[in-house]
Amino acid sequence: MEQAAKKPRVTASGLKKIARLYQYAKPHRWLFALGMLMLFLSSSATLLFPKLLGNLVDAGQKGNIMEHINTTGAMLVGVLVAQAILSFFRINIFVTVTEKSLASLRQATYSHLIRLPMKFFAERRVGELNSRISADIAQLQDTFTTTLAEFIRQIIMIVGGIVLLGITSWKLTLFMLAIIPVISIVAVIFGKSIRRFSKEAQAQVADSNTIVEETLQGIFNVKAFANELFEIGRYKKKTDDVAKTGIRVGKYQGVFTSFIILGLFGAMVAVIWRGAILMANHELETGQLFSFVIYTGFIGGSISGLAEIYSRIQKSIGATENLLEILDEPVEILSLTADVRQPITGALSFDEVSFRYPSRKDISVLNDVTFDVQAGWQVALVGPSGAGKSTVVSLLLRFYDPVSGSISFDGKPASSFDLTDLRRQMAVVPQDVFLFGGTIRENIAYGDTNAPEGSIIAAARQANAWDFIQAFPEGLDTVVGERGVQLSGGQRQRIAIARAVLKDPRILILDEATSALDSESERLVQDALEKLMKGRTSIVIAHRLSTIRNSDLILVLDKGRIVEGGTHEELMMKEEGLYKGLGELQFLG
Ligand code: ATP
Secondary structure, three states: OHHHHOOOOOOHHHHHHHHHHHHHOHHHHHHHHHHHHHHHHHHHHHHHHHHHHHHHHHHHHOOOOHHHHHHHHHHHHHHHHHHHHHHHHHHHHHHHHHHHHHHHHHHHHHHHHHOOOHHHHHHOOHHHHHHHHHHHHHHHHHHHHHHHHHHHHHHHHHHHHHHHHHHHOHHHHHHHHHHHHHHHHHHHHHHHHHHHHHHHHHHHHHHHHHHHHHHHHOHHHHHHOOOHHHHHHHHHHHHHHHHHHHHHHHHHHHHHHHHHHHHHHHHHHHHHHHHHHHHHOOOOOHHHHHHHHHHHHHHHHHHHHHHHHHHHHHHHHHHHHHHHHHHOOOOOOOOOOOOOOOOOOOOEEEEEEEEOOOOOOOOOOEEEEEEEEOOOOEEEEEOOOOOOHHHHHHHHOOOOOOOEEEEEEOOEEHHHOOHHHHHHOEEEEOOOOOOOOOEHHHHHHOOOOOOOHHHHHHHHHHOOOHHHHHHOOOHHHOEOOHHHOOOOHHHHHHHHHHHHHHHOOOEEEEEOOOOOOOHHHHHHHHHHHHHHHOOOEEEEEOOOHHHHOOOOEEEEEEOOEEEEEEOHHHHHHOOOOHHHHHHHHHHHO
16 A cells, blocks of 8 residues: 555656666667668658658649659558568567566565575565566566557657658648647646556555455465454455556546547547648648648557556556665675585574564564574473474574674674574474475475485475375375375474485574374484484573483573573572473473
8 A cells, every 4th residue: 555655756766766776688689770770760660650651642633644653552561561560670679688587687686685684574575575576577678668668659750740741841840830739738647646646556455465464374364263254354445455556547547648639530520621721721731731730640549548658657667666666776796606615513692682573673682692602502491382482493593683682603703603604504494384385205305405416305205204205106206295294293393404414504493392193103303303402512492301301401491580590400400490381381291
C-alpha cells in the first residue's frame, strides 16, 4: 500500500535511475546502436510513405504518363519492403539486447539479495522480495523492448511529420498545430490519473499474492488452526479491492480512449475542412491534401501514444526504484571463493557482549554475556524460552554484530575474519530441519557442493542415515518433496546431520529438537550427533539432560544474562540455582 502512495514522477532523477540500470545493457551497446539505426531508418521510411502516396494520387489526377505512375508505385513498394526487412531485424535486435540485459539484471539482483545480511530478511516478507525479481523486472522488460522503440519512433514521426507538412503547406500546418497540442495536453492530464490508479492496483495485486504465498507455505498451520475460512475472507477482501481499483482504472481508460478517438477524428475533419478551402483557392493539390491528412493522423496518433509511453516510463521508474532499493542495501562482505583462508581451531569467547535486534532496538536481548570456550569443548546453552540462546548462536554465526562487547575466535576478534571463512568452518543442525525440494543427495551435498559420491555416502553412514536411504528404491536420488515433507522428522534430522558431517566444521552448532522422536529414532539421532560432535567444538542449545551431563561447560541463560556457568556436577552442587531447578523439573522430573 505504501507503494501506491508514492507516485514516481518522470523527472530527471527518475530517468537517471533507469539510466543506472542501463549498465546491464552496456555490454550490448553496439548491437543496441545498430537496432537504433534500423529504428531510425524504418521510421523515416514510414514518414516517406504518405508523401509518396500523395505523389501517386497527383500523378494519376494530372493524367501523367503511365511511366510516372509506375515509378512512384514501384518506389512505394520498395519503401514497404525496406521497412518490413528493417522492422524484422530491429525487433530481433531489441529482443536480444533486452533478454540478455534482463538476465544480467536478474542475476545481479538475486546475487545481491542473497548476500544481504539477516537483518534485512528479518524485516521483509518473502513474497514481497519475490515480486521484486519477477514483477518489477517484467515491467522493465516491457520498457526496454517496446517503450523505448515506440518513444523514438513517435518523436521521429512528430518532428519529421511537422517538417514535411510545413514544406507542403505552412498555412495548413499552422492550423493543424493549433488543434493537436490542445488534445495532447488534455490527454496527458488524463493519463496522470490513470497511472495513479494502476500503480495502486499493482500494489494491491502484490498484497493479495503475498496472502496466497504465505498461506500455502504455512498450509500446515492454516489447516491445523482450521483457519481456511479466515484466509478465504482475507483473500476475498484483497482481491475485491484489486477488482474495484481495476474497474476504476478501466473506466478512466475508457473515457481516455473515447476522448482520443473524438479528438483525433475531430482534428482530421477540421484539417480536411480547412484543406478543402485551400484547394478551392488553388493553394493546395489533391495529392497534397491526401498526404496531409495521413500525416496528421500519424502525428495525432504519435502524440497520444506519447502519453501512453509516459505512463509506461513512469511504471518503469517505480519498478526501478523498487529494484534499486534492494541493490543499494549494503551486502555482507563475502569472499565468494572456495577455499578457507583463515582456518580456526574452534576456540571462541564472548566478552561482555550486549545485543539488541535492529528491528526492536528498545529491548535488550543479551546483557554482558561473557564466556570462554576451548577448542574441542562441548558447551550447552540452557535456559527458559526467550532467554537468548538462539541469539547467542546468531551472533556466533555473525548474522548480527554485538551492540557492545566483542566475540573472538582463537583469541582474534571476529571482525578480523572473513565472513565466508568463518561460516564455512561452522555447521548448524537446526531444530526445524530445512530441506530443499530436490533429492536426498542434493540435500546432503549442501554441506559441500563439490563432494564426490563416496563422501556423501560416508557422511550418510556416519549420520546413521544410510540404512533408511538405501531402503528407498531410488536411494540417494529419492526426492524429498517440498521442504522434505516426504521424510519423517528423525530422517530429516539425520540428513541434516549428514550435511554437517560432510561440511566437517570446526564449530558445530546444534539446536536440539524439542519434539520427541520414538526411542529407536532418538537413539539413532543421538548416536549420530555424538559421533559428529567428536573432535570439534560444539555449542548445543540443549533440552535434554543426556546431552548436557558430559558437557565441558554449561551456560545457564536467563533474560539475556548468564546466571550460572560450569559443569553439570558443579551446577548440581549449588544449594539452589536455576540449573538445579530446571534439572530437577525438566530433566529429572
Ligand atoms: P527459545 O528457547 O524459545 O528458542 P531462545 O532462548 O533461543 O528461546 P531467542 O530466540 O534468542 O531466545 O530470543 C531472545 C529474545 O529476542 C526474545 O525475546 C525474542 O522475542 C527476541 N528476538 C528473537 N529474534 C528476534 C528478531 N529477529 N528481531 C527482534 N527480536 C527478536
